[in-house]
Amino acid sequence: MKIFLDSANIDHIRQAKSLGAIEGVTTNPSLLAREKGDWKKLVRQICKEIDGPVSVEVIATDPADMLAEARDLVKIAPNVVVKVPVTLDGLKVIHELHQRGIETNATLVFSANQALLAAKAGAGYVSPFIGRLDDIGQDGMQVVQDIMTVFRNYDLSTQVLAASIRHVNHFLQAALLGADAATVPLAVLLDLVKHPLTDIGLAKFLDDWAKR
Numbered sequence: 528m529k530i531f532l533d534s535a536n537i538d539h540i541r542q543a544k545s546l547g548a549i550e551g552v553t554t555n556p557s558l559l560a561r562e563k564g565d566w567k568k569l570v571r572q573i574c575k576e577i578d579g580p581v582s583v584e585v586i587a588t589d590p591a592d593m594l595a596e597a598r599d600l601v602k603i604a605p606n607v608v609v610k611v612p613v614t615l616d617g618l619k620v621i622h623e624l625h626q627r628g629i630e631t632n633a634t635l636v637f638s639a640n641q642a643l644l645a646a647k648a649g650a651g652y653v654s655p656f657i658g659r660l661d662d663i664g665q666d667g668m669q670v671v672q673d674i675m676t677v678f679r680n681y682d683l684s685t686q687v688l689a690a691s692i693r694h695v696n697h698f699l700q701a702a703l704l705g706a707d708a709a710t711v712p713l714a715v716l717l718d719l720v721k722h723p724l725t726d727i728g729l730a731k732f733l734d735d736w737a738k739r
């Protein structure tokens with residue numbers, strides 16, 4: 528499973544990169560809005576920092592405007608992947624961008640049906656939002672499982688990017704299901720390495736060594 532960082536914060540991205548674990552970045556309008564300064568410069572900086580796909584979302588909702596934004600986004604850097612929401616207009620845009628050879632990430636996916644349509648339209652990635660489904664009492668991981676099953680049934684090459692991951696168990700379950708990628712905030716990435724027995728074991732080793 529590829530690991531992407533779900534962040535537009537350059538310090539977080541650098542910190543994650545230093546662990547050698549991340550192979551891409553996902554941003555969204557909320558994450559970019561939290562950061563100060565010129566957002567395009569920031570995206571350029573992130574794209575230079577990361578040798579892998581960097582998802583950046585269109586803001587427009589009208590297909591013509593979404594396409595214009597997408598064309599601008601891919602001019603920022605060659606590793607920009609255009610994030611498009613799975614609305615009816617979004618699907619048209621994904622299809623059009625696919626025909627023009629522009630890679631897309633279908634976002635705000637909450638069902639396997641949406642994911643199947645996005646894959647048919649030519650999306651490079653689909654992003655099921657696990658945490659947000661859990662938030663409303665549904666089983667986000669079941670949707671990831673359903674998408675994996677449907678894509679395997681029909682040998683679809685669109686990658687499943689598990690998103691809206693809130694804790695380490697989401698990450699583990701996505702990996703066990705065979706998701707192609709998971710995008711995590713820095714806090715979850717750092718939690719992945721923690722285990723109390725590692726800390727206890729290390730303290731004991733150091734203690735025994737100090738007594739020798």
Ligand code: E4P
Binds near residue numbers: 533553634656710
């Ligand atoms: C993914 O592409 C999204 O940016 C993200 O995972 C959303 O996560 P949230 O539901 O925690 O905001």
